[in-house]
Amino acid sequence: MSNVLWLRDVSIAECAMSFCVAAIFIYKRVWGKFSLLFALIALRALSGAILIPLLFFRKDLGISLPVAYNTYFITAWISGAAQTLLLIGVIYHVYHEAMRPLQGLQRIGKIIFRWVAVVSLAVSLAFAAGPHTSTITFASFATAIAPQVQQGVFVLTLCLLLFVCLAIRPLGLTFRSRIFGVALGLGVTATTFLVQAAWLATVGAQSLYSPIYLVGTVGTLVSVCIWGAYFTLPEPERKMILLPTTSPFFTWNRISEALGDEPGYVAIAGFKPQMLAAAELKVLSSAAHKVDRLPASSQSAEDILSRSAANQRVAVSQ
Amino acid sequence: MKSTFVRAIVLTLTVAGLAAPSMTSAKTVAPSKTATTSFSGYPTPLCMPGTGNYCGMQ
Secondary structure (H helix, E strand, O other), X not given: OOHHHHHHHHHHHHHHHHHHHHHHHHHOOOOOOOHHHHHHHHHHHHHHHHHHHHHHOHHHHOOOHHHHHHHHHHHHHHHHHHHHHHHHHHHHHHHHHHOOOOHHHHHHHHHHHHHHHHHHHHHHHHHHOOOOOOOOOHXXXXXXXXXXXXXXXXXXXXXXXXXXXXXXXXXXXXXXXXXXXXXXXXXXXXXXXHHHHOOOOEHHHOOOOOOOHHHHHHHHHHHHHHHHXXXXXXXXXXXXXXXXXXXXXXXXXXXXXXXXXXXXXXXXXXXXXXXXXXXXXXXXXXXXXXXXXXXXHHHHHHHHHHHHHHHHHHHHHO | OXXXXXXXXXXXXXXXXXXXXXXXXXXXXXXXXXXXEEOOOOEEEOOXXXXXXXXXXX
């Protein structure tokens, strides 16, 4: 069996599996909760339904080569750009769902994610428009920027998978949770595409029927199967999260929750009674009256407490 | 045991994925001569339409 036939059959299997998994999402009514992943799978299925006949059955369909190539070119690039954007959205969604119990870390992670995305995009654009290209053509620009953006997204995907895998218990997840399944599927896709990327700049990638594309297609097929399995099987409920007080997750979550809060203000100097509103003056004067009416025994108790606190401070400072 | 196995798979995937792009020994071509890439999962052509070059499409 030749490489072209292998590529054709695996591509057809992957496209058919994508349609099946999209149907599972609709049947199980999870396409709303995992809308970006559903859109990614549906887009892969639809683009496969257009690209596979053009690539492998053009002569049988009687389509001329220029028409087939132009259609293939436009569809592949639009689909690729949309898939990359959806992939970033899915990674963001997986992180958001995984970190739901730890609101502080979730919030700070989202801020870091946005900054990393902006910086990565800026670096990729700067690299693509760098002085190494004497004449900027679509091919030279796309060759420079597309692999950079894609590899950056896949490295981010692998980091997410590693994080979810290693922090699965503090997040209250199990290896049967759908969040982990989605991250695992993305990780398989990312690994196979990064392996495939090693050959993209070689003579092996000179044809659309190159055997190197088998690697990525098989990886996508495996990841779609993983998603299908995870969304077909019932998901275990999220566990109660019991963290020790010394846990770094607990500590950093509390610190992150405090970060960015609106601070309180204390008047140190320059305060005048005229600065207070009438209602504030009334509250203060009533509080002062209450302090005056306190019995001598409670005042002495307060004195004792303040004295003991002062003594403790002196002991600590010594 | 099961979780160790899953962790081992994930670690292997991560290391393989991160190491792969820098581990090619095949003959490389200049960026201007690259004909295809993989942007959409399927082979993505870089030959501009109308130039008469169809990136090997049959």
